[in-house]
Amino acid sequence: MSLIQVINPNTSLAMTETIGQAARAVAAPGTEILAVSPSQGVPSIEGHFDEAIAAIGVLEQIKLGRAQGVSGHVIACFGDPGLLAARELASGPVIGIAEAAMHTATLLATRFSIVTTLPRTLVIARHLLQQYGFTHHCAALHAIDLPVLALEDGSGLAQEKVRQRCIQAKREDGSGAIVLGCGGMATLAGELTQELGLPVIDGVSAAVKMVESLVALGFGTSKHGDLAWPLQKPLSGAFQHLN
Numbered sequence: 511m512s513l514i515q516v517i518n519p520n521t522s523l524a525m526t527e528t529i530g531q532a533a534r535a536v537a538a539p540g541t542e543i544l545a546v547s548p549s550q551g552v553p554s555i556e557g558h559f560d561e562a563i564a565a566i567g568v569l570e571q572i573k574l575g576r577a578q579g580v581s582g583h584v585i586a587c588f589g590d591p592g593l594l595a596a597r598e599l600a601s602g603p604v605i606g607i608a609e610a611a612m613h614t615a616t617l618l619a620t621r622f623s624i625v626t627t628l629p630r631t632l633v634i635a636r637h638l639l640q641q642y643g644f645t646h647h648c649a650a651l652h653a654i655d656l657p658v659l660a661l662e663d664g665s666g667l668a669q670e671k672v673r674q675r676c677i678q679a680k681r682e683d684g685s686g687a688i689v690l691g692c693g694g695m696a697t698l699a700g701e702l703t704q705e706l707g708l709p710v711i712d713g714v715s716a717a718v719k720m721v722e723s724l725v726a727l728g729f730g731t732s733k734h735g736d737l738a739w740p741l742q743k744p745l746s747g748a749f750q751h752l753n
């Protein structure tokens with residue numbers, strides 16, 4: 511049995527449940543999913559400030575996951591907050607849902623579109639496209655212009671806006687695939703793939719399968735070079751628990 515920790519970096523437990531549901535839906539029979547979120551932090555991640563706060567919570571959870579013997583980790587926020595810092599702290603693989611979804615899209619189509627929440631977070635997705643080398647694979651980025659937690663308000667409005675934007679992206683972008691740009695959209699991908707007749711990719715499920723594959727291949731995060739364990743130094747104050 512292997513244990514994969516799926517971290518919702520925001521503190522909204524309803525979204526952690528949504529993310530855990532998507533992860534469990536694709537987990538292999540021998541995989542147990544541990545869906546977690548930080549004990550403190552930000553209820554939704556909608557900009558650079560939120561990402562900085564969330565990254566500390568990610569590191570806290572990585573450390574806890576290691577102590578629980580998890581075989582790998584998923585960072586289930588489309589900004590992949592704290593990804594490289596988390597890799598320094600982890601021995602198993604650490605996969606962000608944005609990188610997982612983007613990699614998956616490039617294996618299925620020559621160009622993909624992204625549908626996310628607020629317009630102000632589009633720049634974060636653009637930075638990740640550049641960082642991961644996918645700028646030329648992404649045909650367009652769309653925002654439904656609703657806050658992240660609208661996905662958890664039970665009205666269905668955000669889900670319908672995601673659906674409409676995906677239909678528009680298929681019609682206008684010339685993309686062969688669509689990436690859902692929020693952990694809270696994770697459970698929408700299957701139905702949208704069926705309805706639209708093209709791959710609509712959720713990064714949570716993609717990341718879970720990538721972690722499973724890397725673990726099955728016997729790989730963990732490289733500890734040679736810049737992702738080696740953090741240099742030992744006395745962390746103080748609010749960061750003592752990360753020592």
Ligand SMILES: O=C(O)C[C@H]1NC(=O)NC1=O
Nearest residue numbers: 554555587588627692693
């Ligand atoms: O950037 C976004 O819009 C989505 C991102 N924010 C969040 O709280 N979880 C996420 O996946």
